[in-house]
Amino acid sequence: MHSIVEAIATYAAKQPEKLCVADGKNTFTYLQYWEHIAGFARQLAECGVKPGDCVVVRNSQNAAFLTAGLALQLLGAVFVPIEKNVADRRIREICEEVEAVWYIATKEPDFAISYLDMGNVLTHAMPVSMEHVVFPKGTDLAEILFTTGTTGKSKGIEILHKNVIAVAENVIDGVEMKPDNVELIPVPLSHSHGLRRYYANMLNGSSVVLADGVIFVKQIFERMRTYGVTSMDLVPAALAALLKLGGDELGQFAGQIDYIQLGSAPIPEADRERLRLLFPDSRLYNFYGTTESGCSCIFDFNKYGDKKNCIGRPTCHAVFAFLDEDGKEVSATKNQPGFLACKGEMNMAGYYRSPSQNEAVFSGDFIVTQDMAYIGDDGMIYLLGRKGDVIQSGGNKISPQEVEEAALEMEGIADCACIPVESPLLGQEPKLFYVAAKGISLQEEELYEFLKRKLETYKVPKKIERIDQIPRTYNGKIQRNLLMERER
Amino acid sequence: MDGLMQVLKLAAPKVDWSVEGNLVEEGILDSVDIISVVSELTSAYDIEIPAEEMEIENFCSAQAIYDLVQRLLDE
Structure with a gap:
């Protein structure tokens, strides 16, 4: 199988009546979904879309958006998904950057470009004669994904069909996905996280509920009851919301849920613990990966329990190495961690039209991250944090996540973030920002005393500041760069 | 209703609660606002909002939220 759209066409013949995608408004079997994809692809061709053309599609978080993406890929065109709530200025920038020939959305843009309304996508279903269908090759460009840019400017990432397939296989193999899996995906489909879980289910011939x-x-x-959902895909922010608003009632699905997979950002310990209590017999996964090198490491925190900073073991296509500052492979340890580098078929083709960025991130076949990591005695990989985030204090390395997790254990702390700040004596030292829970008056000294009981002395932040809100991305990732800028 | 408006303004100060139409479907009230509204209602009225009541219809306007609170207080 060389592409997701080829997988869907194959399943449309093998299991035409099986549930493929449901979004609350529409429910499609594999055959129906394939006929919609092929029908809209023909419509796009009539509009003049050609192989290699880029088409920007604004996420509507439903089957129409996903159909548009696969119809483009069937045509050999390039799917460029963008967020639902993206600013108009950014839409224009992306359209110009990729020289988009069409823009598909639910609302017309305020600049000149050929526009197709999303409402048009699911109106072209047609029976398909397979002998005339040409599927994309593995080496063809499937999509350009724009990152949210937590570490700097947003980047366009080129993903070939073979990369899409490899990432999907990483997910299928990692979570031990069964053919009759029915996965609930409530996270944004324009981001790599949600999109890749959808692809994995399609490659597996399983079902997706949006x-x-x-x-x-x-x-x-x-929806979980109606469709017999057996798995869920969440990001930490969505998990926190679900636990807060759904409470223990979520536990009613414990006998039904095979696994829950999370990713994109670290999961707060309290939420991890609550999930384990609610789903004692389910597999609970935390995926590590990047848009550049997807779903490369997986950890079942229900099976292995609490291993702080552990990201588990490589997935089926991933091979890891640890590099030093000069790019030389090293045996990384807790005291001498290396930069985590990953190679495998899931690695992106490169950054879109950016040779200098490619040069900076590739070392041979490896994509080198800024994540500092090592292999533990148990053979699993442990992350200390990103290079810029790991605090180098007087010869000691401090993981900001460890400090944050300790602080969150204190009653009255609603959220927090730890960053490195300059120290004349130590080079760097940790600084902790915290948000107090509503109605709680908490003194910095109390938090300091609490942390002294939890952490080694050198890890305890002497600088503590209360703020109104910790800056985070949509999926809950702390925007440390914003806090660091504030300190400069 | 005046008391509720104060609670809503505290929970989501940037939201224009006087707008007619569906605040959720029009994207005026986002997920962060709704979580904040739920937290404020819970402490201001000493109520629990059960999962069964977490649906768009109950949060689409200030009036809908008022009706929800009244219903929960009456139970």
Whole structure:
């Protein structure tokens, strides 16, 4: 199988009546979904879209958005998904950057470009004669994904069909996905995280149930019952919302849920613990990966328990190495961690039109991250944090996540973030920002005393500041760069 | 209703609660606002909002939220 769209066409013949995608408004079997994809691909061809053309598609978080993406890929065109809530200025920038020939969305843009309304996508279903269908090759460009840019400017990432397939296989193999899996995906489909879980289910011939977030828990629970959902895909922010609004009622699905997979950002310890209590017999995975090198490491925290900073073992296509500052492979240890580098078929082709960025990130076949990591005695990989985030204090390395997890254990701390700040004596030292829970008056000294009991002395931040909100991305990742800028 | 408006303004100060139409479907009230509204209602009225009540219809306007609170207080 060289592409997801080829997998869907194959399953449309093998299991035409099986549930493929449901979004609350539409429910499609594999045959129906394939006929919609092929029908819209023909419509796009009539509009003049050619192989290699880029088409920007704004996420509507439903089957129409996903159909548009696969119809483009069937045509050999390039799918460029963008966020649902992206600013108009950014839409224009991306359209110009990729020289988009069409823009598909639910609302016309305020600049000149050929526009197709999303409402048009699911109106072209047609029976397909397979002998005329030409599927994309593995080496063809499938999509350009724009990162949210937590570490700097947003980047366009080129993903070939063979990369899409390898990432999907990493997920299928990693979570031990069964053919009759029915996965609830309530996270944004324009981001690599949600999109790749959808691809994995399509490659596996499984079923996907979509939702637009988890806030309206009643709707989520209804869909879980209606479609017999057996797995869920969440990011930490969505998990936190689901636990807060759904409470222990989420546990009613414990006998039904085979696994829950999370990723994109570290999961707070308290949420991990609560999930383990609610789903004692389910597999609970935390995926590590990047848009550049997807789903490369997986950890089942229900099976292995609490291993701080552990990201588990490489997935089926991933090979890891640890590099020093000069790019030389080293045996990384806790005291001498290396930069985590990953090679495998899931690695991106490169950054879009950016040779200098490619040069900076590739070392041979390896994509080198800024994540500092090592292999533990148990053979699993442990992350200390990103290079810029790991605090180098007087010869000691401090993981900001460890400090944050300790602080969150204190009653009255609603959120926190730890960053390195300059220290005349130590080079760097940790500084902790915290948000107090509503109605709690908490003194910095109390938090300091609490942390002294939890952490080694050199890890305890002497600088502690209360703020109104910790800056985070949509998926809950701390935007440390914003806090660091504030300190400069 | 005046008391509720104060709670809503505290929970989501940037939201224009006087807008007619569906605040959720029009994207005026986002997920962060809704979580904040739920937290404020819970402490201001000493109520629990069960999962079964977490649906768009109950949060689409200030009036809908008022009706929800009244219903939960009456139970």
